[in-house]
Amino acid sequence: MTRVNIEQIEILNTTKKDFLHYHLYPRLNRKQQTFVVLADTATLMHAEKDRIYKQIVQSADYVVAGGEGIISAAKYKKEPFKERIEAYDVMLDLIKFAQVQGLSCYFLGGKDYINEKAVLEVEKMFPEISIAGHHHGSISIEDSQIATNMKQANPDLIFVSLKKAKQEQWIATYKNQFQKGMFIGVGDSLELLAGEREQTPRNWKKLNLEWLYRLLKKPSRFSQTMRKIGFLLRLVLNTTKLG
The missing domain is CATH 3.40.50 (Rossmann fold)
Incomplete structure (x- = not known):
């Protein structure tokens, strides 16, 4: 595997x-x-x-x-x-x-x-x-x-x-x-x-923009979304340095 x-x-x-x-x-x-x-x-x-x-x-x-x-x-x-x-x-x-x-x-x-x-x-x-x-x-x-x-x-x-x-x-x-x-x-x-949350449309998923779709639907997610983006950027930078 x-x-x-x-x-x-x-x-x-x-x-x-x-x-x-x-x-x-x-x-x-x-x-x-x-x-x-x-x-x-x-x-x-x-x-x-x-x-x-x-x-x-x-x-x-x-x-x-x-x-x-x-x-x-x-x-x-x-x-x-x-x-x-x-x-x-x-x-x-x-x-x-x-x-x-x-x-x-x-x-x-x-x-x-x-x-x-x-x-x-x-x-x-x-x-x-x-x-x-x-x-x-x-x-x-x-x-x-x-x-x-x-x-x-x-x-x-x-x-x-x-x-x-x-x-x-x-x-x-x-x-x-x-x-x-x-x-x-x-x-x-x-x-x-239960129908209490809307699924992200597939077009948004294909573009890897699910985070943006959810943010537009619920702006209160802004700080949480920024933390995730910051974490991923740091992860990518660390990976690039290691490479």
Whole structure:
């Protein structure tokens, strides 16, 4: 497996199709416990300032490039990724696979009403899907009761949609209590499913301008966006010097 090292994090270089068919689907069929990180710029930024979080990401079975910033950074390293693998798309493909294979899904995250709407949308899109359970994301990582209830539900797929870093921290805290399960942090995917957040048009994505589209839609993101751009510029400059 080819990987690209960015900030000491090994990121699998593959396409979504190959990732699903050669890695995730076989592990689901074997009921092999799996931890997946769909990394973006925020992942790298948090890993830089939080050593424990960085170790959590490094411990994942798979880290793939889920954000446009990582794609751009890899180009400057002259190790371009084959494809950006977005959380929302991966989640829908996995749910479809679960329906066909008779596997069950659990959805953790989002505000209470968003979680409810997202699950209803899943049931509408995939009428034969087995929902093992769901819970909103207004939780404390220290609250072990959610993991206890989830374990009793025995899901095959656990989609965790919490704030960046928190979702991976939750998974790392509790995944070893389970005999099986594919744990995957999906960011704002439940909001997209629930229709509470608009997807970026593909034309903007092709131009690597998703950040600008989101900024225009929500100007309050300005300072956050500038921090991300500053981080990526520093990453690129450091890579150029090393080269």
